[in-house]
Amino acid sequence: MPVLEGLWGPDLRMRDAGLGVGVEAGVCPDEAPHSPVWGPLRTPPVTCGGLSLALELPALIRQLRAAWRARRGVPRGPERSTWVESDKEEVEEVNQDIEDRSAHLAADGRLNTGHAGVLLVERRGSYPLIDLRILKTSAQQGEVEAGRRKVKRQLSFQRYCHASRLLRGLVPHTPGSLHLLDDDYLGQAAHMLSKVGSWNFDIFLFDRLTNGNSLVTLMCHLFSVYGLVHHFQLDMIKLHRFLGMVQEDYHSQNPYHNALHAADVTQAMYCYLKEPKLAEQLNPLDVFLGLTAAAAHDVDHPGVNQAFLIKTRHHLASLYQNTSVLESHHWRSTVGMLRESGLLSHLPADMSQDMEQQLGSLILATDISRQNEFLSTFREHLDNQDLDLQLASHRHFILQIALKCADVCNPCRVWELSKQWSERVCEEFYRQGDLERKLDMEISPLCNQQADSVPAIQIGFISYIVEPLFEEWHRFTKPSPLSRTMMGHLHKSKAVWSRLRHAHTPSDTQTHPHTEEPEPGGGRGGEGEDIP
Ligand SMILES: Nc1ncnc2c1ncn2[C@@H]1O[C@@H]2COP(=O)(O)O[C@H]2[C@H]1O
Numbered sequence: 001m002p003v004l005e006g007l008w009g010p011d012l013r014m015r016d017a018g019l020g021v022g023v024e025a026g027v028c029p030d031e032a033p034h035s036p037v038w039g040p041l042r043t044p045p046v047t048c049g050g051l052s053l054a055l056e057l058p059a060l061i062r063q064l065r066a067a068w069r070a071r072r073g074v075p076r077g078p079e080r081s082t083w084v085e086s087d088k089e090e091v092e093e094v095n096q097d098i099e100d101r102s103a104h105l106a107a108d109g110r111l112n113t114g115h116a117g118v119l120l121v122e123r124r125g126s127y128p129l130i131d132l133r134i135l136k137t138s139a140q141q142g143e144v145e146a147g148r149r150k151v152k153r154q155l156s157f158q159r160y161c162h163a164s165r166l167l168r169g170l171v172p173h174t175p176g177s178l179h180l181l182d183d184d185y186l187g188q189a190a191h192m193l194s195k196v197g198s199w200n201f202d203i204f205l206f207d208r209l210t211n212g213n214s215l216v217t218l219m220c221h222l223f224s225v226y227g228l229v230h231h232f233q234l235d236m237i238k239l240h241r242f243l244g245m246v247q248e249d250y251h252s253q254n255p256y257h258n259a260l261h262a263a264d265v266t267q268a269m270y271c272y273l274k275e276p277k278l279a280e281q282l283n284p285l286d287v288f289l290g291l292t293a294a295a296a297h298d299v300d301h302p303g304v305n306q307a308f309l310i311k312t313r314h315h316l317a318s319l320y321q322n323t324s325v326l327e328s329h330h331w332r333s334t335v336g337m338l339r340e341s342g343l344l345s346h347l348p349a350d351m352s353q354d355m356e357q358q359l360g361s362l363i364l365a366t367d368i369s370r371q372n373e374f375l376s377t378f379r380e381h382l383d384n385q386d387l388d389l390q391l392a393s394h395r396h397f398i399l400q401i402a403l404k405c406a407d408v409c410n411p412c413r414v415w416e417l418s419k420q421w422s423e424r425v426c427e428e429f430y431r432q433g434d435l436e437r438k439l440d441m442e443i444s445p446l447c448n449q450q451a452d453s454v455p456a457i458q459i460g461f462i463s464y465i466v467e468p469l470f471e472e473w474h475r476f477t478k479p480s481p482l483s484r485t486m487m488g489h490l491h492k493s494k495a496v497w498s499r500l501r502h503a504h505t506p507s508d509t510q511t512h513p514h515t516e517e518p519e520p521g522g523g524r525g526g527e528g529e530d531i532p
């Protein structure tokens, strides 16, 4: 499959000059951030098994109820037609504002362009959204300047809407039906949390039971499980504020890159942190960083890829010099939210800065175009058997690998969950393709619904990205029961996609999720399930 091989290969990355600001991520263990400020543990991490859930759940339910009541009933996903709502006229009109907008933002003082040694932070509300209506294609450059003032007004209103807690649906609100169902749903959500370490955990169901608050709820629970609030003396209000911001800044209209994906990655990360090979070696800082990076790793994702941002000359592409554009934005936005919430403000400055840098190194590692770089380092360590998890730098490297695994683990989930992710991610690709068609741009690889079928995309993704990575993870875990389970699901999913691919005509690109099942034995459950 040469075409797909090319797509998933290292050439995907559009290299340019290095980041002009901030700090490069540590790639191999030797380069990983050193954490001199964190001494040995004062409090050993409280494991899930050691925790009385009976004590935790009432508090959790109170938090859930408060979060639920404080949230407006915003629909999770508008119809597809509303997503690409702009017509060309709007695009042309709005596009004229790009230079103006940058100047305006700089003048606002909201954009820290980063002098030497200063971390560039993207703050919430710095941009209206990554709004696809303000993209500029080369063809459209230099066209009429009509509507400038109108555009400015529109952008500042959007920015206001985005930044305003009130308009973004965070006013107290108690719809009657939800009120009635509160206890029942929350009881079920709380029950699910008692099995949060299971690889079969159904994040889709959990999200419905928590009324779209899966990310906040999950993170609060996991922080409590590990005793992180106590260990870092975190202020619960600030923690909720931070997590609420992160969840809200995911775009619910994205089929794939939304808060649910973040919650899914966080749950997978938790499963990996519990792997015996890792669990005994990790300290609270490692766990805090691993979970927080997982939760925030795609925050404010626009639903289009880096190549799209580059070719439409999006301001983020120039800000990050065409290199790890999205990942840099996710990281710097996370730092912005950490600072805005004040979550770490009680810690000494060198500690919080170290945490911000390590979060960056973890989030930047999720750039899929750097896959081979990480994979060969990982392989080398496994071949040489020289990983020493007592070293902070080696633990950091394994956290990077674990996060990468969590980010692409959806084909390793049970088929019922896995196929939903496949459909969602392909739908997002196709939407980008539709937008490119609409803007008379070349359709990006994998984004042409007529040519790139879901099964073909899945087989390519599994073969060139997921299998090579998980084979090494399998080796690293020795292998563990969970790792065997994941490999089992992965191979079965690949076999199903292969069958589906052959059953498809080129124009028939939709899967038939309810009629296709994995091979015998590929259903829920599976050996080695690890339930706390
Ligand atoms: N099932 C899948 N099929 C194809 N691509 C995927 C799948 N899951 C994840 N990806 C891609 O892998 C990328 C990993 O990083 P992101 O989550 O930013 O974006 C993800 C998608 O572009």
Ligand SMILES: [Zn+2]
Binding pocket: 261, 265, 297, 298, 366, 407
């Ligand atoms: Zn992701």
